[in-house]
Amino acid sequence: MRAFECRQCGNVLYFENTTCVSCGSALGFSREEKAIVPVDDDGRYMDAEGDTWWLCRNRELSACTWLTQVKGSLCFNCALTRTRPADSDAAGMKAFPAAESAKRRLIVELDALELPIVTRAQDPENGLAFDLLSSANVPVTTGHQNGVVTIDLAEGDSVHRERLRRDLDEPYRTLLGHFRHETGHYYEALLVRDELLERARELFGDERQDYGEALDRHYAEGPPAGWRARYISAYATMHPWEDFAETFAHFLHIADTIDTAQSLGLTTVDPSAFRSFRDLVAGVWIPLSVALNQINRSMGKEPLYPFVIAAPVLEKLEFVASLSPRYQVA
Template sequence: MKSFQCRVCGGALFFENSVCVTCGSALGFSREEREIVPVDAVGRYVDAEGLIWHVCRNLNLSGCTWLARLEGGQCSSCDLTRVRPADSDLEGLANFVPAERAKRHLLVELDRLGLGGSLGGLAFDLLSSTLQPVVTGHVDGVITIDLAESDAAHREGLREQLAEPYRTLLGHFRHEIGHFFQWKLVTDGTTLERFRELFGDESEDYQDAIDRHYVEGAPADWATAHISTYATMHPFEDFAETWAHMMHIFDTVDTAIAYGLIEEHAFIGMRALVVDEWMPLSTALNVVNRSMGKDDLYPFTIPAPVLDKLEFTASLLPSR
């Protein structure tokens, strides 16, 4: 995430700010400019071309700070949400707010990676499991998120139950968007051939793979070729887990650059980024967390086969 400054007073801003805490100016996020901009008393912003933008109508519903093209309309992020909790579902609506915040973070990162124009066919069903079970997943362009994952206690309980080192709402979005891009970008030719070399035969029955994983668990040597135990379930899950970690790495490195922790330089490939930048940075951040008595920020190791997989996922991106 980049570093933002208020255009009115120069004060520091963060991605979700709707008001500058220094000068009190009302704010909105311009996706086109990738900047937080000041809005007037009725929530309008006039860009450099004279176009008028308006604060998203969902500001008070989901905390959305993005700008919409039409007055009383919703922004491009909210347009992607196909289903949300009913107005009467107060618990679901409370969990809807952090889910939409994570989705907006995801979209900004996809824009940064050059993928913002490749989202045709994508939709999100953000469903409350207050009344019925919800399964997080991706099918034919539709990403379903169980909003219970917004609740820290629920999420931590599942993390411990499943013996996972890491589980976050943003991580779910990054994993599921990995399924979406595998569905769109890994279809035939040399790309599919290389996918099979790295991840395995995707035609393996998915339900059989799930059943086997939850009965037998991951192979004893899983860490030699996979980023997580979940990645061992099926080639689709291996790809999605790898894609999520690619996004973890790019976003955290970009944030470290924005805040002066490491120097910015031309992108010279995923392998060099991981070895020369990410490994030293994540090690340092892990030690910082330990200094605060917290768990490691990045509790993973990257063996050589995973590095090859990360290179493959990065090769699917437009040029950085």
Template sequence: MRSYTCRVCGNRLFFENSVCVSCKTPLGYSRTERDIVPIDTDDRTYTDAEGTVWHVCANLGLSGCTWLTTEAGGLCFSCGLTRTRPNDADLEGISNYAPAERAKRHLIAELDELGIPILDRTDDPRGVAFDLLSSVAEPVTIGHADGIVTIDLAEAEDAHREKVRAMLDEPYRTMLGHFRHEVGHYYEAFLITDDETRARARDLFGDETEDYQAAIDRHYAEGAPADWQQHYISQYATMHPWEDFAETWAHYLHISDSIQTAEQFDLLRPAPTASFRERITKTWMPLSTALNMMNRSMGSEDLYPFVLSTPVLDKLEFVADLAAASGKAPAAEVD
């Protein structure tokens, strides 16, 4: 995450701040400026340098959204990507809706920082949409299908998420991680469109035309191969080439965001000219080792409990190159 500063008093701000705790100025997040900006206390608007008037998202009270929109009483770009949310009468679902939307905003802000286009499905059939569903009344399966990402809002509850994590023997499970993984499925289809890139992806991840249901059945019946850490980022990635790509994409975002945060808070010196592979080997590996030791010093689990073998580095490099080239795709409309 970036380090933000209040334009009124110079106090440090954080991504979700709606008010400066120092000068009490109301705040909003401008996606066009990628910055937190002051809101007029009288009419709750912000006027940018071009004279465009921006309004606070209608979901500020519902989900704590601080993003701005050009439409008075309308939804911001992030909230507009949500196709389905819980009914207001579903109090448990609504309570879990806010942290899910917060994770989605984090995801979109990072995609913007990396220059990766994210299209609104209501404007472009190639775009993405999100169904944020409550599993209070019936089970919800987290997944992706044809540009629709489905999230079980129960995953916002620490106890539920930890129970599932332990049951599946996962080293890591977060709401943001779910969003990063599921959009990985979307971007595999969105960005791999030519034969040469597809052939390279198959060399690294395997043949994506393999029967998916059969792969799921095999994985849960037999588990991951004994030597999985030599070839995959996680046990889940061994299930099917689609899951290998999505897991790799998620870790590309994990690593990119973590390095940027460390740079923003002066834990690292920025190295913008380094390749992503060099950033991993020379920056991320030493940093994540140190952070793991810090967590252990506090009696906590490792922050990044993953092994990055040479085949995994090859996959991460491919995904990073794919993401870097994605600027050639149609740009997202900013609202």
């Protein structure tokens, strides 16, 4: 996530800001300009070409700051949500804004990586869509199927999420992490084909093995001995699909954190100078993550990035990163 500043007064802005705390300007996010821009009292913004943009219809519902070309309509991000909680679902609606906030960060990063986002309107069978569902009254399973990412909104509750993290013996669990992981399944189905499919099978294994059997085995027996030498996480050992999705999520973790650190001056190395993601990890991410882990420890907290990237994992990260035009070596 890049750094932002107010166009009216130059004050530093956070991505979620709806108003500049310095000059009071109302704000909106332009996906086209990749910038936070000022809007007038009617929620209107006019760009350099003279086109008029309006604040998203979900400004009040989910604190959405994005702009749309049609007044009273949904922005690109909000339109990707296929299902949300009913207005009468108090618990679901309370959790809904946090999920949409995480999804907005996801979409910004996918755009920065130039990864294609094929919507449900463009591809009704396999286009990307999100079902953000409340498990307050009925069970919800976070997952992906045919382009539809389902998120249990309870994952936005820190107590619930921490309990599951401990129960599942996970070193890391966040709402944004769920979005990144499940979207990884979408991109594997969309982009990993033909000769790429053969290479993926060499790295991650044959995805045609029975998923149900793999799931049962994983929860009955746990990860195999020595798994850290070949996988980024214990969950990645379950099935080749999960290995790819976990690796994709870590690709996004790493790329976004490096971009944020660079934009805030925490590293002077320009990420765009690395065409190989492997070199970026070795040259920037490993020393940066060590420093961030030490900073967290200095505050009495757990390491920020509690993972070890073994050589086979680095090969997988390189493959996943190569799906992005930003990291495709000519």
